[in-house]
Amino acid sequence: MATVKTVLRKTKLADGSYPISLRVSKDRNSKFFQTIFRAFPNEWNETTGSFTAKNSNSIQNNRLLLKFKDRALKILSDLEMEKSDFTLKDFENHFRIVSNPVQQNLFYFWDEIIGEMIYAGRTGNAKVNKDTFESLKKFNKSTKLNFKEITPSFLYKYEAFLRSRGGSDGGIGVRMRTIRALYNFAIERNIAKEQDYPFKIYKVSKLKGKNLKKALSIEEVLKIRDLDLKKYPSFVNTRNYFIFSFYTRGMNFADMMKLEWKDTDCDKIYYTRSKTKGHFKIKIVLPVQEILSYYRKHSIGTNYIFPILLKNNLTPAQLENRKHKTLQRYNKELKEIAEICEINKPLSSYVARHSFANCLKQKGVATDIISESMGHQNLAVTQAYLKEFDNSVLDDAIEILV
Structure with missing residues (x-):
C-alpha cells in the first residue's frame, strides 16, 4: 500500500528554514517531491505534516499543501486501478508530467523558481x-511556452530580437545563461527532458562582453585617495x-x-x-585603518561599518x-x-577591483599571487582578467620604434 505525507526535509537553507516535500512511499521505498514551501522548525507540525499557527500564512499554505496531497492520492488511486504492481517511477511520471501539464509551462515553472530564490534571500x-x-x-508575446518549444532556432530568434533592441553580447549572454x-x-526536477x-x-559561450575592463594606475588611485575632502565634503x-x-x-x-564591526x-x-x-582574511593597512x-x-549605531544599511535585521x-x-x-559620485x-576613465564601483589587480600587475607581482589575493579559482581566470587591462609595457616597447 502506498502512503503520502508532507514532511520537513533535513537540508537547512541559507535563511535557516527547511524545504517542505511530499513523501510518497510504497514497498518500503520512498520518493520526495519538492513543493514551493519552506518553514522554520517552530512553524511545522511533524505529526500532522502541516504548518502551525506560528506561520504567518498557515491557513492558506495548509490548504495548498492539502491540494498537493489530494492530487497525489488521486494519482495513486488511479494507478492502483490500472495495475497493482506500479512503481514510484510510474507515480512520478504521472505526478510531474502527465497529470500536471501546466508544470511543463516554462513561465509557470520560472515563477516558482523566482519565488524560491526570494524566499532563500x-x-x-x-x-x-x-x-x-x-x-x-x-x-x-504570451506566457504559453513549453520547455520543448525552447529549441536552438527559438533561441537564435530571441537573440536577434534582443539585438534589434540594442542588446550587446554581454547583456544577451546574461539572458541566455x-x-x-x-x-x-x-x-533536475523532471519537468523537462535532457x-x-x-x-x-x-552555445552561450560565444556571447562574451567585448567591453574592456577599465582600471586605474596607482597614480590615479592616489589622486582619489588624497582628494581634499574639506573642499569636497x-x-x-x-x-x-x-x-x-x-x-x-x-x-x-x-x-x-554588509561588513560588520565583528568582522574586524x-x-x-x-x-x-x-x-x-x-x-x-585581509590585513588592515593604513588607508583602511583611517x-x-x-x-x-x-x-550611526548599527552593527555595520558603513552607513549604507541604516538599521539591523x-x-x-x-x-x-x-x-x-x-x-x-x-557610481554617479x-x-x-x-x-x-x-x-579620463569611466569610474564605477567595480573599477576598484580591476585597479587593484592592474596595480599589482604594474608593480611586477606574480600572477599566481594576484590570483590568490583576488580569490580566483584558477590562474586561467586571473590571466584572462589581466589580459584585458591596459598593457603599458607594450606601449613603452612600441615607443622604441618611433
Whole structure:
C-alpha cells in the first residue's frame, strides 16, 4: 500500500528554514517531491505534516499543501486501478508530467523558481530572473511556452530580437545563461527532458562582453585617495568606499555594505565573498585603518561599518533595495570625483577591483599571487582578467620604434 505525507526535509537553507516535500512511499521505498514551501522548525507540525499557527500564512499554505496531497492520492488511486504492481517511477511520471501539464509551462515553472530564490534571500538572482522572464515574455508575446518549444532556432530568434533592441553580447549572454540555468533546474526536477536540451547546439559561450575592463594606475588611485575632502565634503563616503575597496583586494560593494564591526579585529578583516563564497582574511593597512577610525567616530549605531544599511535585521528584499539605491548614487559620485581628479576613465564601483589587480600587475607581482589575493579559482581566470587591462609595457616597447 502506498502512503503520502508532507514532511520537513533535513537540508537547512541559507535563511535557516527547511524545504517542505511530499513523501510518497510504497514497498518500503520512498520518493520526495519538492513543493514551493519552506518553514522554520517552530512553524511545522511533524505529526500532522502541516504548518502551525506560528506561520504567518498557515491557513492558506495548509490548504495548498492539502491540494498537493489530494492530487497525489488521486494519482495513486488511479494507478492502483490500472495495475497493482506500479512503481514510484510510474507515480512520478504521472505526478510531474502527465497529470500536471501546466508544470511543463516554462513561465509557470520560472515563477516558482523566482519565488524560491526570494524566499532563500537570493534577491540578486531573483531580479536577474525577473528581468529575463519579462524580456522573454515580450518576445514570445504570451506566457504559453513549453520547455520543448525552447529549441536552438527559438533561441537564435530571441537573440536577434534582443539585438534589434540594442542588446550587446554581454547583456544577451546574461539572458541566455539565465534561461540555460532555468532549463537545468527543470531537467533536475523532471519537468523537462535532457534529450530536448537546446544548449548542446546553441552555445552561450560565444556571447562574451567585448567591453574592456577599465582600471586605474596607482597614480590615479592616489589622486582619489588624497582628494581634499574639506573642499569636497559631500564625497566623503564615496571616496572612502572606493579606497576601502581598493585596499581590501577589490572587495565588492555588496560585501562592503554588509561588513560588520565583528568582522574586524586589531589588524585583520574577515569576510566571505557573496559571489564565490570564498573566505578572506585581509590585513588592515593604513588607508583602511583611517577609514575604519572615521566610521567608528561617526557610527550611526548599527552593527555595520558603513552607513549604507541604516538599521539591523533588514529582509533580503530590503537589502537589495537599499543596495540598488545607494549603488546608483555611489557610481554617479564616482564619475564626479573622476572629473575633479582629472581621470579620463569611466569610474564605477567595480573599477576598484580591476585597479587593484592592474596595480599589482604594474608593480611586477606574480600572477599566481594576484590570483590568490583576488580569490580566483584558477590562474586561467586571473590571466584572462589581466589580459584585458591596459598593457603599458607594450606601449613603452612600441615607443622604441618611433
